Amino acid sequence: MVTIRIIDHVNHGYTNADGDVIKDLILKELNTGQQVLxxxxxxxxxxxxxxNSALIDLLDHYSFxxxxxxLGFKDSSKAINDAIRRRFSFEVSKKKDLIEV
Incomplete structure (x- = not known):
């Protein structure tokens, strides 16, 4: 398992550009068969x-x-965990609704 520390690659987790950097790092590892923390x-x-950019865009490449x-998470707050959970829940539900139409 490979650990990616966000702060080592971007100054903060605010913009799409920040998220794209992290997404690319995650995809690089997942594409080689590594699990990511x-x-x-x-x-x-x-x-x-x-x-959206760092995590939700991964759904374009892999199933939920x-x-x-x-993909696991560590050193995160309850607020961050809740935000991740809400975003994935919404996107997975939306994709499921599209499939059923």
Missing amino acids: LSFAEIDSVSSSFL DFIKSN
Whole structure:
């Protein structure tokens, strides 16, 4: 398992550009078969733009089940965990609704 510390690659977790940097790092590892542990050490909060780019865009490459099994989080606050959970829940539900139409 590879640990990616967000703060080592971006100054904060606010913009889509920040998220794109982290997404690319995650994809690089997942594409080689590595599991990823994403560390929010020294990151107090993140924006939905950051989460969309860093994590939700992973759904364009992998299923939610694959992401859930191969991506973990550490050093995160309850607020960050809740935001991640809400964003994934919304996106997975939306994709499921599209499939059923």
